[in-house]
Amino acid sequence: MQGWPEAVGEERFKPYAKRKLELSVLDGCILWGSRVIVPLPGQAQVMEALQDAHPGVSRMKSLARSFVWWPGMLRQDCFWSHPWQWPRRAWSxxxxxxxxxxxxxxxxxxxxxxxxxxxxxxxxxxxxxxxxxxxxxxxxxxxxxxxxxxxxxxxxxxxxxxxxxxxxxxxxxxxxxxxxxxxxxxxxxxxxxxxxxxxxxxxxxxxxxxxxxxxxxxxxxxxxxxxxxxxxxxxxxKSHLDLLHPDIEERVVRGQDTQKLRRDQHAKDRVFQPGDHVYVKNFATGLPWLPGVIQHQTGPVSFVVDLLDGRQVRRHQDHLHDRYDAGGEARQRGAHKNRAFSPAGSVEVPQTPEEDQSTPEEPAAPGTPLAHPAAPGTPLGQPAAPMLNVKLGLPHRG
CATH class of the missing domain: 3.30.420.10 (Ribonuclease H-like superfamily/Ribonuclease H)
Structure with a gap:
């Protein structure tokens, strides 16, 4: 076969094809310019000869460029140092x-x-x-x-x-x-x-x-x-160059932190404990708030509450409010038996044996308006707003 084929398919011959106009043959040796092209079997022997008188890596490479060449010669690091094998593990x-x-x-x-x-x-x-x-x-x-x-x-x-x-x-x-x-x-x-x-x-x-x-x-x-x-x-x-890229996650986190800070500045801390008397938000039909006693805490802001009608519900602390007794004290602890509630379900009236045996009060005089149940948070002994006016949004008239 004379000359070069029109297309070189094998990768190992492509470096030679790129230099085909610069290759020559002298006494059976293929030369690239003045440098001898060393075949694979002789490359290791040539490198040993270069290393014998080598004062440094850069000088050895310069010496090699003056005499020999083969594809990828300068990229084969194992030839330019001790023939160490590349370790498979880091820090080995x-x-x-x-x-x-x-x-x-x-x-x-x-x-x-x-x-x-x-x-x-x-x-x-x-x-x-x-x-x-x-x-x-x-x-x-x-x-x-x-x-x-x-x-x-x-x-x-x-x-x-x-x-x-x-x-x-x-x-x-x-x-x-x-x-x-x-x-x-x-x-x-x-x-x-x-x-x-x-x-x-x-x-x-x-x-x-x-x-x-x-x-x-x-x-x-x-x-x-x-x-x-x-x-x-x-x-x-992470380096200072990473700061050039926009970070969506960081922006979202900063926004959430800002919202939490603003909320904490205006929020009122509420701490509930088992046994506290509370009002519970009612999400079913009926009264909007139901009285109950905290049974135990199920999470940082979640509680199980025993309602006074026998039911048990779990609520977030945002759906709980303190329930006050007649003296204005919050979180009255203890048993909650024999308690009567107003129709609004907002005030508890403790009943004692003395009250059960007391003489019934005389009926009110004709024309005297009946007392209305107290609104949530209203201590006993104070008149409450009429229920009709509260429901209709009308101003209360004493």
Whole structure:
């Protein structure tokens, strides 16, 4: 077959098809410009050769661009560092390193290999005791990891650090000396931290560090496509950028709070207890208010009331009112037997044995108007408005 087909269907050949006019063959090797195209079986061997003399990730990539190429070469992070497997759980493998002295300070940098969550702390010194104290505080928030990867620095190889790892059941891995690419994740995090702090102006170093970490943690990572915070916590933390979006729920809640505040300013507190004498709103036919005694409370504002006719109803406190006796005292407690009620059902008249045995009163003189039952809330002994006038809405005439 000579030349290229009109359409390339397989995805693996499309990167080559885009460069078909720039490809050439020299002594059996396919070249893209002056760079040798390395097939899949030889890519790992080429990367090992590049890592042997690699002083840093960026320089190794620059060296690779000068000699070789294959599709997605620069996006394969596993080639540019130690061939660590991506952990399936968050906070399973952590990479540690020190950054500095930088801006007259030294930073402890920690990266979670799963979520890419970044921790950076200013250190007073980098002794093993201070470092383990700082790690103890971090682990108190996020929990213990399975593996910690560090270099062979004096802090990480000390007996104190080794004892700290063993007591917490953490596997400590030290990569080979003079090969920083093995801890490429922490190395890249150190470079990112320094670049960000160097570009930020104003404010203290602590403020700049906090702002950088917050922005880094809520920004989608290029490898996972998800922010480190979402990968680690399963949620996206709220930021000042969220304030740009209108929040209907917040507006509704504020409106409800305002309505409740206005109502509370004008509302009258009512507290009822079992045994209190009350009037109950009647939603059936008959009198609008019925006398009763509170039996027990079923909720914050709900009560069960025993009516004096033997029925039992449940009412909201808005449908209850205090019932007063002849002395004007509310919430008369005790038994409610042998009680007579006016036709309006608004006043109770206690009956005692003395009253039962008393001599009946003489009938009223001719022409004397009969006493009308008292209205709700009217103490005994006071004349009540005539029922006819009350029902018709007419003014009362004494």
């Amino acid at each position: 493998r952590l990479h540690l390193d020190f950054a500095g002295p930088f801006m007259v300070q030294t930073f402890l940098v920690l990266v979670d290999a799963h979520s890419k969550w970044l921790e950076a702390h200013i250190m007073s010194n980098i002794t093993a005791a201070v470092t383990t104290d700082k790690l103890r505080g971090i682990f108190a928030i996020h929990g213990l990891p399975d593996t910690v990867v560090t270099d062979n620095g004096a802090t990480f190889t000390s007996a104190i650090f080794k004892e700290f790892m063993e007591k917490n059941g953490i596997r400590h891995v030290c990569f080979a000396p003079y090969h920083p690419a093995s801890n490429g994740l922490a190395e890249r995090a150190v470079g990112t931290l320094k670049d960000a702090l160097r570009k930020m102006t104003g404010h203290s170093l602590e403020t700049k560090l906090s702002r950088f970490l917050f922005q880094y943690r809520i920004t989608p990572h290029t490898t996972t496509g998800v922010s480190p915070a979402e990968m680690l916590f399963g949620r996206r933390p």
